[in-house]
Amino acid sequence: MKKIKYSILTLITATTIYSCTADFEEINTDPNRLETISPASLLNPILYGLTNHNSYSAWHNRTAHLMQGIVPFPSNDALGYHRYWVTDAIGQTMWDNHYRWLKNIDEMENASIAAGDVNYQAIALTLKAWSFANLTDCFGDIPFKEALKGDEGILKPKFQRQEVIYKKVLEYLDQANALYDTSKALIYAPDLLYGDKNTQAVASWQKLNNSLHLRMLLRLSDVMPAESNAKLVTILNNPAIYPIFESSADDAILIHTGVAPNLTPWPRIQDYAADKKLSTFFVDQLLQWNDPRLPFWATKATDKDRKDIGYKGIPSGYAANEGAIDYNPSAPNNNTAIAPMKNIIMTFSEVQFIKTELAFKGIISGDIESLYKSGITAAMKIWNIDTPFEYFSNGNVAYNGTFEQIMLQKYFALYFTDNQQWLEFRRTGFPVMPLQPNLYNNGKMPVRYPYPQDVKRQNTENYQDAINQMGPDDINTRVWWDIK
Template sequence: MKKIKHNILAFIAAATLYNCTAEFEEINTDPNRLETISPASLLNPVLYGLTNHNSYSAWHHRTAHFMQGIVPYPSNDALGYHRYWVTDAIGQTMWNNHYRWLKNIDEMEKASVTAGDVNYQAIALTLKAWSFANLTDVFGDIPFEEALKGDEGIVKPKFQRQQVIYKAVLEYLEQANSLYDTSKTLIYAPDLLYGERITAVANWQKLTNSLHLRMLLRLSDVQSAESIAKINTILNNPATYPVFESSADDAILINTGIAPNTTPWPRIQDYAAGDKRLSTFFVDQLLEWNDPRLPFWATQATNLQKEPIGYKGIDSGYSFESNIDYTPSAPNDNTAKAPMKNIIMTYAEIEFIKAELAFKGLIAGDAETHFKKGTEAAMAIWNIDMPADYFSNEKTAYNNTLEQIMLQKYFALYFTDNQQWLEYNRTGYPDLPKHPDLFNDGKMPVRYPYPQDVKRQNTENYLDAVNNMGGPDDINTRVWWDIK
């Protein structure tokens, strides 16, 4: 009976994606199918739910504002994330969304073990590692071992230290890599990420190890020797630890626009919605580079007569709208139109990881080569060909600095959940201009405060977590790996 209840709860949550379809009605009225749930039945709703949230909420409404991609305009509100004014509500949807889908990932893992399917078990472990990393990277210490156990009566889970969570996350990825059997195909329905490819299992294994590299790099300052050693083990043993080798390996979920796989913006006008513009930093950098991504990402600004005046942004954290005598460039809504790309991780990110490590002398290889490959792959994400003379521009020519590597990586991480912001917190790059009217003394927020619901409903464990992190529970208390 307990098992039936467990599966029902998980399946109802997983079926949310389909709640307006005939399939949902059939599943919801057929208890026999609840007993024969397959791992694949949970995989697609998890992928859809997490990636859509990450594009819509984590990037579009939070990171893009912190990182001077999107600037609210016009705005009657003197506050806002682009001015570093942050409330406890900033992380509520991310907390709820990730823990909700983590419960389904947990069910998927159990179902795969029951079915004896090692590939789905490996995928579940990968998604679990990715999701917990997303949470701990922005909050710090979070419920972990006692999380997801409400059906066992644990409604006030203890928080665990970020270093404990990261250790487990890396172990999940190591275990997942060891489980994959690439001689077999995925035996259930095609997944939303890699579809019916005969190489789907191999693609998933590359994603597992690529995420492993991302997380090891994040720890490379706080656990330098251990992290760099493992990075070299992965990169020097591609047969055992395959990672992304080309843009064909990119982990990008495509929203087709056909129900139930719709975009987070069913009305495309809500993407820019008349009140979102692009920053001066964002636009001017691409103009300096003569970068072909600019017209794909941006509309042209217009003067007071509604005539186009070229690409022109607006200062992030600007003071008064009355000083602005033009309508700034807006996000081009083709980025959010179906088929829309929800990015988990790309080959471009791998090349920029290698470029940074080679620049620092931590791996073998040529930093410039990886930098150029990463830049080209970053354009390929958006089906844009890099001009043959792109690096002939003195502004784009490789100058052997970490700042330049991270600036191109900033654009490579466009639309990729919180990664721009997390990389900025790790490295301090890119060098973002700071408007004098910023809140928080002009300091970039480095974490999300815990949601109000957590403070009210799990007060004792919440207070322990804040104390363990060195408090207070605010946007300036650094997470464990952030020691710059």
């Protein structure tokens, strides 16, 4: 796969799209204004907007805190996501961002159909499935069928049950897979994800579509095991019909060049690690593995005299008064955020860990240890790091036959991948993380985001119907697929 370094098509396109009427008098037609849009004019702003949010807000500001990666420091505030203290505001930006871009995805799909371009239609369906899945995984029941219809006068959309949404999302992925035509090139401008105007870009999008399908089916494997496992096997046994990621070259990673307008979410790089450190759980695990990713992801700690003391984190959820910590802990390394920065949608490593889990559970055949090693090796390639020859001879890394070990390595493989670490923890209960005694919520990991306040105020009746069918609007109400 070529990870291109093209600049984004004008971002204004994505925020100035309005419904047009067809009955303007000819005299009122502006000859300098486009009367129709191409699907490609929407694609790059959508990719930029969603992946920027997922790296900056979804992962860096929420998941990395909940999942004991990043720890706020210094902080005399007794609150914080790392202490499981969550307010209704936690999901506001995700709700706003995803629905905003879903509207543009909807416009892209309509433009693709009008143009008779099946490949852009398929891409729109892939993006729609991915975005709605992210939303419903975080909130549970959400507006779906009546969402995105403000221009039709539906300003207070009804909520759908998550199982209804997931059924439709899986249909989108099947529909997209059937539409992709790899004999045809993408005829418009290169896209930020897969680039060149050739048939290879179409094949790459199709692989992403089906790899996302694996992710979503695995998420449903507890609540609907027969159906999800059967479809997983069908996809994996039919690569000609359902091509998936085959190597790290297929990784769906959008590269931010740092050249305007393709800027990273951190235009001031000092903001990336400001007032943040890495957790003891995160650092110590990588130290046990002698993992080559640690120097890339972390800075070294220093003592009170600013002398190097190696890599050393702090406990996530530490007591509010950090005065007892007499050293400067390891912080996130700016390497991860400086341009060219990687915004991760999905990787070959994740696919390999999906296969590892399925083989472990006997759902597919395959050598579990080989798949496990392949997933780790691919996880390092995300960061352009080669796996040392001796890495798997480390007793803490060598496959020990446990599901917990597989999921612990997958946790690090999902580093910087939107909400996926948190979602996988909710699905499996792994990795097991140390808990401090002063956590909120009785030390229980939050399992969903509460609905944003403006949703409660502006769509009160449908909001009330949603919580009547789903359960209380709090962080402990499990979504449909979370039945462990």
